[in-house]
Amino acid sequence: MPLDQSYIGRTYPPSPPYEVGREKIREFADAVGETSPVHRDPEAARAAGYKDVIAPPTFAIIVSLKANDVLIEDPDLGLDYSRVVHGDQTFVHHRPITAGDRLTVVLHVDGITSRMGNDMLAIRAEVSTEDGEQVTTGRCTLVVRGEDA
Amino acid sequence: MIRASEVSVGDELPPLSLRITRADLVRYAGASGDFNPIHWSERFAHEVGLPGVIAHGMLTMGMAGRIVTEWAGDPGAVVEYGVRFGRPVPVPDDDEGALVEVTGKVTKVLEDGTFKVNVTASFEGKSVLGGASARVRLP
Numbered sequence: 031m032p033l034d035q036s037y038i039g040r041t042y043p044p045s046p047p048y049e050v051g052r053e054k055i056r057e058f059a060d061a062v063g064e065t066s067p068v069h070r071d072p073e074a075a076r077a078a079g080y081k082d083v084i085a086p087p088t089f090a091i092i093v094s095l096k097a098n099d100v101l102i103e104d105p106d107l108g109l110d111y112s113r114v115v116h117g118d119q120t121f122v123h124h125r126p127i128t129a130g131d132r133l134t135v136v137l138h139v140d141g142i143t144s145r146m147g148n149d150m151l152a153i154r155a156e157v158s159t160e161d162g163e164q165v166t167t168g169r170c171t172l173v174v175r176g177e178d179a
Numbered sequence: 180m181i182r183a184s185e186v187s188v189g190d191e192l193p194p195l196s197l198r199i200t201r202a203d204l205v206r207y208a209g210a211s212g213d214f215n216p217i218h219w220s221e222r223f224a225h226e227v228g229l230p231g232v233i234a235h236g237m238l239t240m241g242m243a244g245r246i247v248t249e250w251a252g253d254p255g256a257v258v259e260y261g262v263r264f265g266r267p268v269p270v271p272d273d274d275e276g277a278l279v280e281v282t283g284k285v286t287k288v289l290e291d292g293t294f295k296v297n298v299t300a301s302f303e304g305k306s307v308l309g310g311a312s313a314r315v316r317l318p
Contacts, residue, residue, distance in 0.1 A: 058210045061209075062245070078253060087244050091213075092212055095211070116237070118261065118263040119236075119264070120260070122259045126255040
């Protein structure tokens with residue numbers, strides 16, 4: 031069943047804060063093989079001009095993935111997550127995510143289109159600190175495979 | 180760290196060869212919180228019609244991004260990074276894993292002075308990340 035077009039423009043309430051830890055940054059950097067000391071050593075990060083260790087460019091997926099739960103849990107949207115494929119992903123960093131940040135995410139449904147039996151959901155995740163400082167804008171397309179696709 | 184004055188459009192970044200093993204998938208699942216069984220269960224992957232366990236698209240994206248961060252010398256210089264997820268990367272249950280070749284090229288200087296870098300990633304000669312690019316702010 032195609033997704034309800036009236037969802038275009040919908041905004042969800044902010045996610046609960048996610049506190050960015052130094053060890054989580056180190057763990058994520060290890061997982062993608064980023065070796066820079068600015069992910070691990072607060073002194074090196076400060077010497078490079080940052081407040082504390084900074085996260086690799088794709089770290090924001092941790093908070094945006096969690097934020098997608100509101101889509102899955104929205105019964106009216108009727109999204110079958112078992113049929114969802116991640117189509118694309120972009121992050122724009124207004125500044126690097128930094129250890130100590132308390133991040134919340136506001137999800138926006140920017141578009142819903144249908145093509146060859148698949149629904150495409152354009153989702154924007156605005157990641158900011160609890161105090162309202164804009165940190166990262168994530169954009170992704172979730173492709174919902176049709177029953178026959 | 181590389182300086183803006185040292186960079187020209189057309190510059191090619193030092194290429195990167197990535198080996199992705201099952202251990203990498205397990206580590207990334209834990210680090211990212213993406214526990215979708217298609218990235219660790221052969222049985223589940225077959226059930227949903229995949230040839231076998233595949234790498235997280237976000238893992239390939241994250242690893243491929245190193246071509247830009249290592250060249251720039253400061254991961255915080257990457258102000259934008261985006262990819263389309265193309266064909267999946269199957270990761271065999273052996274010590275070799277899957278070999279992904281990554282290239283990068285400076286394609287443009289944008290109005291705000293940032294550099295656009297186009298990135299390609301291929302597995303067995305076929306692209307696995309489409310339209311991948313980063314925008315980098317250099318001192």
